[in-house]
Amino acid sequence: MSTKPTPLSGFPELLPEQRFVEQQVIDSLRRTFELHGFAGIETRAVEPMDQLLRKGETSKEVYVLRRLQEADSGTDSGIGLHFDLTVPFARYVLENAGKLEFPFRRYQVQKAWRGERPQEGRYREFTQADIDVVMKDELPFHFDVEVARVMAEALSALPLPPLRLRVNNRKLIEGFYRGLGAADPQAVITIIDKLDKLPEEQVAALLGSDAGLDGDQVRQCLALARITTTDSSFVERVRELGVEHELLDTGLAELAAVVDGCADVRSDRFEVEASLSLARGLDYYTGTVFEIHMVGFEFLKSVGGGGRYDALASDGRSTYPGVGISFGISRTLVPLMSRGLLAADRKVPSVVLVALVDEDSRSASDAIASALRARGIPCEVAAAAQKFGKQIRYAERRGIPYVWFPGADGDQVKDIRSGDQVAADPASWAPPSEDLRPQVVATSNDEEQK
Amino acid sequence: MSTKPTPLSGFPELLPEQRFVEQQVIDSLRRTFELHGFAGIETRAVEPMDQLLRKGETSKEVYVLRRLQEADSGTDSGIGLHFDLTVPFARYVLENAGKLEFPFRRYQVQKAWRGERPQEGRYREFTQADIDVVMKDELPFHFDVEVARVMAEALSALPLPPLRLRVNNRKLIEGFYRGLGAADPQAVITIIDKLDKLPEEQVAALLGSDAGLDGDQVRQCLALARITTTDSSFVERVRELGVEHELLDTGLAELAAVVDGCADVRSDRFEVEASLSLARGLDYYTGTVFEIHMVGFEFLKSVGGGGRYDALASDGRSTYPGVGISFGISRTLVPLMSRGLLAADRKVPSVVLVALVDEDSRSASDAIASALRARGIPCEVAAAAQKFGKQIRYAERRGIPYVWFPGADGDQVKDIRSGDQVAADPASWAPPSEDLRPQVVATSNDEEQK
Numbered sequence: 001m002s003t004k005p006t007p008l009s010g011f012p013e014l015l016p017e018q019r020f021v022e023q024q025v026i027d028s029l030r031r032t033f034e035l036h037g038f039a040g041i042e043t044r045a046v047e048p049m050d051q052l053l054r055k056g057e058t059s060k061e062v063y064v065l066r067r068l069q070e071a072d073s074g075t076d077s078g079i080g081l082h083f084d085l086t087v088p089f090a091r092y093v094l095e096n097a098g099k100l101e102f103p104f105r106r107y108q109v110q111k112a113w114r115g116e117r118p119q120e121g122r123y124r125e126f127t128q129a130d131i132d133v134v135m136k137d138e139l140p141f142h143f144d145v146e147v148a149r150v151m152a153e154a155l156s157a158l159p160l161p162p163l164r165l166r167v168n169n170r171k172l173i174e175g176f177y178r179g180l181g182a183a184d185p186q187a188v189i190t191i192i193d194k195l196d197k198l199p200e201e202q203v204a205a206l207l208g209s210d211a212g213l214d215g216d217q218v219r220q221c222l223a224l225a226r227i228t229t230t231d232s233s234f235v236e237r238v239r240e241l242g243v244e245h246e247l248l249d250t251g252l253a254e255l256a257a258v259v260d261g262c263a264d265v266r267s268d269r270f271e272v273e274a275s276l277s278l279a280r281g282l283d284y285y286t287g288t289v290f291e292i293h294m295v296g297f298e299f300l301k302s303v304g305g306g307g308r309y310d311a312l313a314s315d316g317r318s319t320y321p322g323v324g325i326s327f328g329i330s331r332t333l334v335p336l337m338s339r340g341l342l343a344a345d346r347k348v349p350s351v352v353l354v355a356l357v358d359e360d361s362r363s364a365s366d367a368i369a370s371a372l373r374a375r376g377i378p379c380e381v382a383a384a385a386q387k388f389g390k391q392i393r394y395a396e397r398r399g400i401p402y403v404w405f406p407g408a409d410g411d412q413v414k415d416i417r418s419g420d421q422v423a424a425d426p427a428s429w430a431p432p433s434e435d436l437r438p439q440v441v442a443t444s445n446d447e448e449q450k
Numbered sequence: 451m452s453t454k455p456t457p458l459s460g461f462p463e464l465l466p467e468q469r470f471v472e473q474q475v476i477d478s479l480r481r482t483f484e485l486h487g488f489a490g491i492e493t494r495a496v497e498p499m500d501q502l503l504r505k506g507e508t509s510k511e512v513y514v515l516r517r518l519q520e521a522d523s524g525t526d527s528g529i530g531l532h533f534d535l536t537v538p539f540a541r542y543v544l545e546n547a548g549k550l551e552f553p554f555r556r557y558q559v560q561k562a563w564r565g566e567r568p569q570e571g572r573y574r575e576f577t578q579a580d581i582d583v584v585m586k587d588e589l590p591f592h593f594d595v596e597v598a599r600v601m602a603e604a605l606s607a608l609p610l611p612p613l614r615l616r617v618n619n620r621k622l623i624e625g626f627y628r629g630l631g632a633a634d635p636q637a638v639i640t641i642i643d644k645l646d647k648l649p650e651e652q653v654a655a656l657l658g659s660d661a662g663l664d665g666d667q668v669r670q671c672l673a674l675a676r677i678t679t680t681d682s683s684f685v686e687r688v689r690e691l692g693v694e695h696e697l698l699d700t701g702l703a704e705l706a707a708v709v710d711g712c713a714d715v716r717s718d719r720f721e722v723e724a725s726l727s728l729a730r731g732l733d734y735y736t737g738t739v740f741e742i743h744m745v746g747f748e749f750l751k752s753v754g755g756g757g758r759y760d761a762l763a764s765d766g767r768s769t770y771p772g773v774g775i776s777f778g779i780s781r782t783l784v785p786l787m788s789r790g791l792l793a794a795d796r797k798v799p800s801v802v803l804v805a806l807v808d809e810d811s812r813s814a815s816d817a818i819a820s821a822l823r824a825r826g827i828p829c830e831v832a833a834a835a836q837k838f839g840k841q842i843r844y845a846e847r848r849g850i851p852y853v854w855f856p857g858a859d860g861d862q863v864k865d866i867r868s869g870d871q872v873a874a875d876p877a878s879w880a881p882p883s884e885d886l887r888p889q890v891v892a893t894s895n896d897e898e899q900k
Contacts, residue, residue, distance in 0.1 A: 067512075377485075398551050
C-alpha cells in the first residue's frame with residue numbers, strides 16, 4: 001500500500017475518542033434494557049435473500065453476497081446482509097420458538113447495511129438499538145406501554161441533544177376516518193403521512209382527489225392531524241371534533257395509556273408527545289406507532305421508530321404479535337460527531353501516565369501501574385524515558401489528566417490540568433470518580449453557532 | 451413465511467442464555483484492555499477488494515458484495531467483507547495517522563467473515579478480540595512484553611477451560627538455523643511449522659530433501675523444536691545444543707523477557723509456555739510469535755495468535771511496526787456452548803419477578819418494579835394475573851430466582867430455589883450480589899463425560 005487510503009462514502013468510522021462515546025451510549029442503553037428484564041441477542045449479519053425480499057420496497061437496498069471462489073460461475077450465495085434488525089429477529093423467533101420463553105423481551109444492538117445513496121444521517125453501514133416484546137398468539141396491550149416507557153427511560157439517559165418520542169395509534173386514526181365516513185381509510189392514512197413532506201394545501205387536495213373525501217371530511221382530517229399534546233389532553237380535543245367510532249374509542253384509550261405511562265420520564269432533555277399526524281407510512285403496524293426525533297436536528301427526519309405488529313412472525317401454525325422500537329445510534333451520533341459537537345475528553349482510557357525515570361527502571365514503573373490497575377484505575381507507562389516535560393506533553397496530547405512520578409523518596413502524582421502535585425502511594429491513591437473514565441463532552445448546536 | 455426457518459451452516463447464533471455469556475466474556479476482555487490504556491475502535495465491515503486480496507492465500511475466502519439494484523450489469527461493488535481485523539486496522543492506521551497518537555494501543559472486538567467450509571470452531575461468521583500496539587517508524591521491544599501480558603491477564607479472567615499462551619521468537623529460530631549453517635532458514639521455518647500436522651520422521655525427511663540440511667543439522671533442528679518450558683529455562687536448553695549466532699542471542703533474550711513478563715499471571719487456569727516449534731507459517735512476523743490453545747480442546751488447533759510485524763502498515767513515506775494478538779471468541783465459545791458446557795443460569799436479566807395480584811393492580815406492581823430498578827435491581831412484572839403458583843412457575847422457567855408478592859399488609863419476597871419467604875420493602879431489599887446478574891455456569895469436559 002503506497003498511498004493514503006480514503007474513506008468509503010456511507011461507511012463512517014470513528015476515532016477512538018468518538019468510539020468511546022458510542023460505546024458509552026450502547027452501555028447505557030443496555031443497562032436500562034436489562035433493568036427492565038430485556039435479554040440481549042445478536043443475529044447473524046446475513047439472511048437468505050427470500051427473507052430479505054419479502055417486503056418489496058426495500059429490495060433495492062440489499063447487499064448480496066458472493067464467495068470470490070464462485071467468481072467464474074457468477075452465482076450469488078443466496079444470502080445478503082440484513083437491512084434492519086426486525087426481519088432477522090422475526091426469523092430468529094420462529095427458528096427458536098421451542099427454546100424461547102414468551103413473552104420474549106429482547107434487545108439487539110447491531111449493525112445493518114443498505115446500499116442506498118449516502119447522505120448525512122443515512123449510511124450504508126449503521127448501528128441501531130432495537131427492543132421488542134413478542135408473544136405467542138396474543139400480546140396484551142400493556143406491553144405497548146412498557147416498550148414506550150423502557151425506550152423513553154433509555155433515551156432520556158443518553159448524553160445527546162433533547163430527544164422527542166412521538167406516539168400515535170393506527171386504531172385512533174383509522175377509527176376517526178371510518179367515523180367520518182371515509183370509504184378507504186388506508187388511502188387517507190397514506191396521504192396524511194405526507195404532511196411532513198408536502199404543504200397542507202397539497203395534502204388537502206390529495207385527500208379530495210385520491211381518497212374521495214369531501215371538503216368537510218378533509219377539514220376534519222387535517223384538524224385531527226394538527227393535534228399534538230404532551231399529555232393525554234388530546235382525548236378532549238379529538239372529542240371536540242364530534243366524530244364517533246368504536247375503533248376511535250379504543251385508539252384514544254390506548255394512546256392515552258402510552259402517553260400517561262411515560263409521564264414521569266419527561267424532562268428538559270426528553271419529550272413524549274401524542275402526535276396525531278403520525279402514521280408511519282407503509283409499515284404493517286396495527287395499533288401504537290412510534291417515531292423518535294432529535295430536537296434541533298429535524299433535517300435528519302426520524303432517528304428511530306416502531307410500533308405494534310399483530311403478526312411480527314408466523315410459521316403457519318402460530319402467529320407471534322410484537323411491539324417494539326428501534327433507535328438509530330449511527331443516525332444520531334455520527335452527525336453530532338462530524339460537527340464536533342460530541343466527543344470524549346481523552347483519546348485513551350488511561351487516567352494516569354506513569355512516568356519513566358530511565359529504561360532500566362521500567363519494571364518499577366510497571367509495578368506502580370499494576371498496583372493502580374489492581375484497584376480499577378486504568379493507566380499506562382510512558383513509552384520512552386524522555387525528559388519529564390516531554391512525558392507530560394505526551395499525557396497532554398492524549399488528554400490523560402494525571403502523571404505519576406516514581407521517586408526514590410516516595411512517589412508524586414501531578415494533575416496536569418491544575419498543576420497540583422502531591423505525594424501519593426499506588427496502593428491507596430485514587431482519582432476523583434469523575435476522572436476515572438473519559439467524560440463525554442457534548443456541545444449544543446446553539447453554542448457552536450455563536 | 452409458512453415453514454420454520456433452518457439454521458445457516460457456518461453462521462452460529464446464540465440463545466439469550468448463551469449470548470449473555472458471550473457478552474460477559476467481551477465485557478471482561480474490554481475491562482482488562484482498558485485498564486491497560488488500550489482504546490476501543492471498530493472498523494467498517496467492508497474493505498476495497500484490492501486491500502483484501504493483498505495476501506494471496508486468503509483470497510478464496512472473501513465474501514464480495516453486490517448491490518441488488520446492480521443485478522443487470524452483474525458488476526460487484528468493489529468491496530468485500532473483512533476476513534480478519536488486522537487488514538482493516540492497518541488501513542485505519544494509515545487513513546487516520548494524522549489524528550492518532552503513537553504508540554497507539556487499540557483493542558477491537560468485531561465480527562469477521564470467511565467463505566470457507568464450515569466445521570466445528572471454524573465459522574463463516576465469527577467474533578474475535580484483537581489487541582495491537584502500533585508505532586510510527588520504530589516500536590521498542592518492551593511492547594512485545596506488554597501485549598503478551600495484557601492478553602494473558604485478559605484471558606486468565608475468562609470463565610473458560612484453561613487456556614495456554616504459546617510464545618516463540620522468529621529471530622531465535624532463524625538465528626539458530628543460520629548458526630547451524632542452513633542455506634535457506636525460511637524454508638526450514640516453513641517445514642518445522644508442519645510439526646503439528648505431520649509425524650516427526652516426515653518433517654525430518656523434508657528438512658533433508660527440501661531445505662538441504664544434513665543429518666546432524668536435522669537432528670539439531672528437531673531438538674530445538676522439542677524444547678517447551680513454562681519459564682525461561684529454555685535458554686539454558688538451547689545453549690546446551692551449542693549453536694551460536696547473534697540473532698539467536700537476541701531472540702533468546704526477547705523470548706525470555708516475554709515469558710518472564712507473564713510469570714505472575716500463571717495459574718491453574720492459564721499457562722504461558724515458550725514453545726520453540728512455533729513458527730506461525732506464512733505470516734509476516736519478524737520477532738515474537740504467539741498462539742493460544744484451549745486445554746482439552748486441542749482439536750480446535752489454535753484459538754488465537756499473533757506476533758510482531760515490522761511493517762504492519764506503510765504508506766510509502768512512513769512505516770508502522772506493530773505487535774498484537776487476536777483471540778477467537780466464537781472459536782472458543784460456540785463449541786463449548788453447543789456441547790452444553792457453558793451457559794448462564796437464567797434466560798433473562800431479571801433477578802425478581804414482581805407478581806400481579808390482578809390486572810387492576812398492575813400499576814402497583816409496576817411501582818414496586820420501578821423502586822427496585824432505581825436501585826439497580828433488574829426485574830420484570832408478571833405478564834398476566836394468573837394464580838401465584840403459575841406465576842412462580844413462570845419465574846422458574848426463566849431461572850428468575852425471586853418472586854415478589856405485593857400485599858395490602860406489606861410485601862413479601864420468596865427465593866423460589868430455597869422456598870424462603872420474607873417480608874420486604876422495595877425501597878431497601880436487595881438480593882445477594884451473586885444473584886444480581888445471571889451467573890456463568892461452566893461444566894468441564896471431564897465432568898460431562900462421567
